[in-house]
Amino acid sequence: MKQAATRDLHQSTLLEAAELVEQRKVSPLELTDAVLKQIERAEPKINAFITVVADQARAVARAHEAMIAAGYYLGPLHGIPIALKDNLYTKGIRSTAGSKVLGDFVPNDDATVAARLKAAGAIIVGKTNMHEFAWGGTTDNPHYGPTRNPWNTERFPAGSSGGSGAAVAARECFGAIGTDTGGSIRLPAAVNGVTGIRPTIGRVSNHNIVPLAWSMDTAGPMTRTVADCAAMFNVIAGHDPKDEASARVPVPDYMAQLNVGVRGIRVGVVPDYFFSHLQPAVHDAVRSALKVLEGEKAQILDVEIANIQGNISAQLTIESAEPSTYHQHWLRSRPQDYGEDVRVLLEVGEMLLATHYIQAQRYRTLLRHEFIEAFENVDVFICPTLPFVATPVRSTSVVIEGGDEEDMLSAIMQYTGVASLTGLPSMSVPCGFSPDGLPIGMQIIGRPFDEATIFRVGHQYQQATDWHAREPNLA
Amino acid sequence: MSDEITEKEIEVFERLADLKLKAERRAAVAGILSVWVPAANELSRKMAEARHRSLAPNVRFTHPSADEVAER
Numbered sequence: 001m002k003q004a005a006t007r008d009l010h011q012s013t014l015l016e017a018a019e020l021v022e023q024r025k026v027s028p029l030e031l032t033d034a035v036l037k038q039i040e041r042a043e044p045k046i047n048a049f050i051t052v053v054a055d056q057a058r059a060v061a062r063a064h065e066a067m068i069a070a071g072y073y074l075g076p077l078h079g080i081p082i083a084l085k086d087n088l089y090t091k092g093i094r095s096t097a098g099s100k101v102l103g104d105f106v107p108n109d110d111a112t113v114a115a116r117l118k119a120a121g122a123i124i125v126g127k128t129n130m131h132e133f134a135w136g137g138t139t140d141n142p143h144y145g146p147t148r149n150p151w152n153t154e155r156f157p158a159g160s161s162g163g164s165g166a167a168v169a170a171r172e173c174f175g176a177i178g179t180d181t182g183g184s185i186r187l188p189a190a191v192n193g194v195t196g197i198r199p200t201i202g203r204v205s206n207h208n209i210v211p212l213a214w215s216m217d218t219a220g221p222m223t224r225t226v227a228d229c230a231a232m233f234n235v236i237a238g239h240d241p242k243d244e245a246s247a248r249v250p251v252p253d254y255m256a257q258l259n260v261g262v263r264g265i266r267v268g269v270v271p272d273y274f275f276s277h278l279q280p281a282v283h284d285a286v287r288s289a290l291k292v293l294e295g296e297k298a299q300i301l302d303v304e305i306a307n308i309q310g311n312i313s314a315q316l317t318i319e320s321a322e323p324s325t326y327h328q329h330w331l332r333s334r335p336q337d338y339g340e341d342v343r344v345l346l347e348v349g350e351m352l353l354a355t356h357y358i359q360a361q362r363y364r365t366l367l368r369h370e371f372i373e374a375f376e377n378v379d380v381f382i383c384p385t386l387p388f389v390a391t392p393v394r395s396t397s398v399v400i401e402g403g404d405e406e407d408m409l410s411a412i413m414q415y416t417g418v419a420s421l422t423g424l425p426s427m428s429v430p431c432g433f434s435p436d437g438l439p440i441g442m443q444i445i446g447r448p449f450d451e452a453t454i455f456r457v458g459h460q461y462q463q464a465t466d467w468h469a470r471e472p473n474l475a
Numbered sequence: 476m477s478d479e480i481t482e483k484e485i486e487v488f489e490r491l492a493d494l495k496l497k498a499e500r501r502a503a504v505a506g507i508l509s510v511w512v513p514a515a516n517e518l519s520r521k522m523a524e525a526r527h528r529s530l531a532p533n534v535r536f537t538h539p540s541a542d543e544v545a546e547r
Contacts, residue, residue: 020497312519313514319512332494344503349509351488356515361521361532367521368533407510423533 009034011471014228018076021068021271028068028079032061032123037083039125042474045153048084048167050144051094052126053391057081067121069261076231076255077120083167083176086127088114088219089208097210098130098141098160100337101330111206111218112240113177113219117230120235125173132211132342134179134212136325137187137412138159138395142339143205146393148474149192151438155390158187158412160212164222164247165192169472174373175223175232181212182319183416185220186428190385190441192418195229195458196222197427198419200449202247205240213322214245215361216315225468226429226458230254233451250365257452260461263297265457268378276413279400284441285432286384291411292464293345293382293457301378305370307363308418312410312444314360314367315417321357324349338358368422382455383415385428385441393406415443425451430467440468480508 009031012020015307020026036054043049064079070397073374087097089107091114096102108294110118118124129147131139139147139162149155150170157166161178163188165188168176189196197220204219204311211217221232234254239258242248267290269275275283324331329344338346374381388411391398397405398412419426425448428441446454462468482501489496496504505536521527 109519125522307521310514310518313511313518317510317515317518339534344500344507347494347500347504348511351485351504352511352515356512356519358532359519360515362522362527362530363518365530365533369530401515410510 193439
């Protein structure tokens, strides 16, 4: 708490704030006011939120304050202000999914994730900006404006959970929920310098979350530290009878296993894929991170995944066909209400063959088998989260190497698509900065339902480094 | 199916999909499909090989096998 005492309240980590609340040194209302003030300061520059519910948040904070004063302390999220991506249903709060199509949608029920966070005492301060319907990686939203990267407001925050990533980085909340289909938690976590985990498919309920691609969708927390992330994950993980794809797998206490260290942990890398076709700063940062873990007594092993090439095509095919199915009615009845980039992708998805889609799903089986087999010899894989640092706002292409411009959508999923297709859990943690001060993230990919080992490795890395503790200057 | 997608072919897809596009939208759709379809066809050729015949599509991972669930 020494560090927290020298900073403003909103600059505390989630668990630092939780400790202050538990010890009754700070009230939920004080925390909420601090966060709302930071939102007022940062939003003109960042635009991370579509909706802020200041009055409701203060009312809830007062109720939690009374509850805690009466001796009812619910745990680390009690009285903690958080944000939710706007594709999560929130009862009584507009939930647009970043779209005009759902611009007036006010749900009668919460997403299960939202309900669990509320039950744990978290205070929702607002709904975050996102790529329209989560179908894209830039958060250049035509209806609510682009979100900007707090580290450099001329740069993008990635996406689709760009608002959640930027809000956490700008200290506008202590944690946020994002959703991840092809990388939409991990990508904004990386370029905004925060931590974010995509869970194993089935680990966290998707009930009442506007879908992008049913077979790959997940929801997970984005926070400043791995420990904060584990605290939020403890609350949202677990079976949900309302989600037919929800898994009945035991949920451990993720906080309890954080401090085990990485001695003897076997870290796999696929050098031909994970370290080819990426910007030098990203390469160097992730290689350095591996050396840090080696210094912590982890073992680094080269691994071959024979059929890893082809994953981007498979992802684009699945991530096109499934959204186009979900949007089939609206694309015909309200095509003008979509932004141009999403509209054309939905049109494209209507024109892929069923055999393309099924072969892509069969490829998932192949790739998953290869990873499951590889996990006999390693405990986690580590690779860059994306091959480049934040590009200028509104970019639709990116230069990775050799001066050639590449399509943003394909390029951005180079590394995240692997975990998305295989259904494996994967977390992005900050691991450095480019020479021009832009954050770089690395991905830790784990066995199915073994998020605990991912948290353990990520937490140990954050004990040995301070990348996650750095803060953007929004002055 | 050829890898090259033309605006004329988009019109055929439109009919198959029961989706009417304005003429000016066809170029954008054809442009993306001309990149994606060759890659999808390459993946389809790989997955159609005899060595992969036993693989079923893995659409959802609702029921992990016991050996896939990490020991606690």
